[in-house]
Amino acid sequence: MLSESERRSLAEIEHQFRLDDPLLDGRLATGRAGPKPTTVLAVLFAAIGTFLLAMGVLGAAIGCFGMVSVVLLLRGTTWR
Incomplete structure (x- = not known):
């Protein structure tokens, strides 16, 4: 179980990741796409x-x- 400060740190890292690379974030959220x-x-x-x-x-x-x-x-x- 994570402490409250660890949860906040993880949320900040996730937020920064979404801002840095939204395309990769979207791909990871939907899963790996197979070949067409x-x-x-x-x-x-x-x-x-x-x-x-x-x-x-x-x-x-x-x-x-x-x-x-x-x-x-x-x-x-x-x-x-």
Whole structure:
């Protein structure tokens, strides 16, 4: 159990933390966010495309890399 002075000190530290980094405070309050499904799809298609390219299946590899670009475009990723 914390004493009253320790509780006050902890409350001051928490308050200062919220002022210093509100984005991190919000992320910690809501919990860890998992990866977005579009990110998972893009990584999956890129990995499959790389494997197919290494195996020499050029047409399917180009198709997979095309799907990566479609997924990233649907996500709203820009080149800037």
